[in-house]
Amino acid sequence: MSAISETETGAHADSPWAPIIFDALQQANVRQVSYVPDAGHARLIRMCSAAENMKSIVLTTEEEGIALCTGAWLGGERSALLMQSSGVGNCINMLSLLASCRVPFLTIVTMRGEFQEFNPWQVSMGRATPAALEIMGVTTIRIDRLEDLAPMMASAATMAFESDQPIAILLSQSMLGAKKWLK
């Protein structure tokens, strides 16, 4: 497993967005971080897993993170979900839980299927990702430039946890850097 993840993180070796997101999650007192791994999230997942005041929860499918977030909030803890754009499609029905119960929700989505995408199988869901979130009532905030990330993460956390809104931060593939096809 480690060999694969090292290969996949090659394109995102320094991932400068990771500490920015991590700091925002800490600032917002997020205590449960769930994820389905993505190369673009690899550094952030490592940081969250190493943080003693965070529980990191690996999921088998992204919709689990919606339910987990709801349970965490019932119990007084804030939660965030890390996923790739392809995982958004797995969440559709479960997102109704957030609307039905008005549960704060913050997800950070790494985009695939756009800038320099080499894999045509990623394009369909990548293209549908913002609309899929929005039709289920989730506000999307797309980040194309790294300098926008810190203020937008802070804003997203406020919108989510103070205004009870479901918020998705979409990290564009052009900002992340396209995944390298390593042979």
Add this chain to the structure above:
Amino acid sequence: MAEVNRLHRRQAVADLLADRKDMLIVTGLGSPTYDVFAAGDHPGNFYLWGAMGGAALTGLGLALAQPERPVTVVTGDGEQLMGIGGLATIGVQRPNNLSIVVLDNGHYGETGGQMSHAGAGINLAEMARVCGFTECFEVTDEAGIARAREAIGTIGEGPRLIVIRIVHEETPRALPARDGVWLKARMREHLGFGPN
């Protein structure tokens, strides 16, 4: 197989929850929601009316946030099957205060009584065991209910999954509040938190 499904769901759930103390309960949509409500409404109950497949993971988030309290998920075989991967997720976290109770009649009771995978012989207790749950057993009689009641009321070694084999039958509807915002706020208030 049919002969082990002797317990009646309403009585089984009422007996299971008779001594709940400070337990928190999440219910899976459909009959388990009605059964738990019929056993006695409580601010520590969170009833799902949708989000099929999400009961166990809602319970996990709650159990991780409230590690001192026993958390019990009461759901059906079909609901748990839809969220079957969640057993692996829970098995990795190993919360010692989370119990999943599956009311297993082997059928999708809300939708016309079609046979479920559990009804076809897929064993949910065994699936939980291989996912790292530390206590997994099936209940087919009143003595088993008593064992389950004692287990779910305590902090254990790790997560539990208990299958209660019940009769496939119609029961009178007992419908709790459907307003999810209210149910959420009620649970949070019960635990000492504001609505947001």
